[in-house]
Amino acid sequence: MAQTCRLGLLLVLLLPVVGASMPSTVVRLNKAMLSYVSESGKGPLQRAMQVTVPHFLDRSGEVLRPTRVQILNVQVLRLQLKFVDGVGVRLFAAANFTIKVFRDPEPLELILPMVLLADARVDQGSIGTPVVSLSSCFSLFNKAIVLDGSHSAPPALLVRVQKHIRAVLYNKLCLSVSNLVQGLNVHLGTLIGLKPVGPESQIRYFMVSKPIITKDYISLDINAVLFLLGKPIVLPVDATPFMLPEHVGTNGAMATVGLSQDLFDSALLLMQKAGSLNMDITGELKSDDNLLNTSVLGQIIPEVRLGGTPVATLHTNNATLRLQPLVEVLASASNSAFHSLFSLDVAVNLSLQLSVSKVKLQGITSVLGEVKLTVASSNVGFIDTDQIHALVGNVFEKPLLDHLNALLGMGVALPNVVNLHYVTPEVFVHKGYVVISSGLFYQN
Structure with missing residues (x-):
């Protein structure tokens, strides 16, 4: 019976996920x-x-x-x-x-x-x-x-x-x-092997159709499925087919990899479902340069949660990320319990810079414009956001970026086989998709 269960699990991992809305990538070998x-x-x-x-x-x-x-x-x-x-x-x-x-x-x-x-x-x-x-x-x-x-x-x-x-x-x-x-x-x-994204999440690639072969390249249509606790991440709407334009990337590159908007949407949805974007201020961000631990707010804002799914937007030469965290402000009672004073919806627009290291797509962010605050709920009456904006914005912004950049720095594996790395990659952002032009290196 145990052998039958193991065989069933193996088949689940090997066979494509049927019926799921899956992001697409295209790998073009030149x-x-x-x-x-x-x-x-x-x-x-x-x-x-x-x-x-x-x-x-x-x-x-x-x-x-x-x-x-x-x-x-x-x-x-x-x-x-x-x-x-x-x-x-x-x-x-x-x-x-x-x-x-x-x-x-x-x-x-x-x-x-x-x-x-x-x-x-x-x-x-x-x-x-x-x-x-x-x-x-x-x-x-x-x-x-x-x-x-x-x-x-x-x-x-x-x-x-x-x-x-x-x-x-x-x-x-x-x-x-x-x-x-x-x-x-x-x-x-080894293309279809599960590759870790986080402690409890993985990504798996597989071909969805026969390769397109011309005298100049071979093009592989590949789907990516992200898993959380063994379950596939499914987008709310059907993913649109992704077609990589003919002339993109760098001339003379060994490989041209196209990543669709859907891949980014799935990755962010996975991060949200995994709770990895939430910050436990007093538990996780204890460091000398964390202002939340040295200010009064460090003791009354124990956690920052995302109020909605993060949104990535891909424009020509420009990638942005929009986050909407929820900040709960608490007061400590005499019995050491915490009571909610008010909560804030925070809107943060971030510039997203993408890079590739070996086989992973990584990112780093910086804040675009001002951090916007609105009152979500209050148990103490009217809240003047102008008065708390500077204080909350300053102490909130750096921990948020440090936390987010640490996550994006872990990276997501690109389509690859064992021992094959991307070298001297260049990343180009287009409207609705990202292109990676790269050399390849096989390491014995």
Whole structure:
């Protein structure tokens, strides 16, 4: 029974959330990414090509003799990847195989030039991950070059040796490339893993449709689901489909990531539901530079709560955040109990600056304009907000910013796979969405 429950939980985590209004993101991988993969992929491809060659049966004498053949070294001289419109990626590799034939009386060493061509399809997996598969693969061999110093071999023997090696490599090389692709798929599967946002909240990404592939990029439509205590955060209204415009971000960037307004709305709704935006003044903000702890208000305002869901607004080159905390002002009675004097609705407009660190989107805020106060309720009659505005505004503003910036500094994970980081990212704010242009770095 326990195993059945664990399996059920695993399926819940792996399969897309059905019926929820989900924010969208778009990840666009550009030509520059292929250039990076081509350069960093030479090593793994060389190791994969270092296959075992079975013994060659030498028929040159009266007795059939098995002769050992070994690949001493593989050097990938060139590796090129390019997008194939509507299909996936085409691989072109040129390599030299240094081969030793252990025949009597002297071994024979030769270099066998080879060109490998393969097409890989990129599709959507059943659990919402990218899946790569080889659709075609074949190799072409040039004439072998006998290395200087090697014992001369009869031309007929050299032809037979080359034929043997080519027959083996023709089958094994494509199998080795296929194995590399399968390993890549395992790695791509980490896209859907749950990533922490806070102590009790997580985010999970998954593909919602087949990738769009052009000669310039591959574009993945990805949904993000935020969880609080294992339950998905659902927006009050259906999320509108997000389409990333064609020409955004920085030219030459490896990756272009578009984040919709809905993602920000969900993140803020999660923060509100988790209560992480509430401040326990006397319990959490005890520090030397916190004015609330040294003023009279520090003892009579024990908590600040958000009266409504925070609102993020994305304009061209400008992101803002609007908060509406509720401040309860209390008086201490002789029995150490607190009685409510009055409560204030506070409206705070903040400038939101976004940045990316490794795989996380982070933010920092500063106050725009004045903090506005209105009386929500009063047990002491008329309250003149003008008289308390300066005092409350000054002592409230800094703790609020410190608290909020600490939360935003924790960051929210962007779409990523294990060991892959965003490097030298640039963040652009547009009306209704945010674009990240970035390089990529794979850390072994």
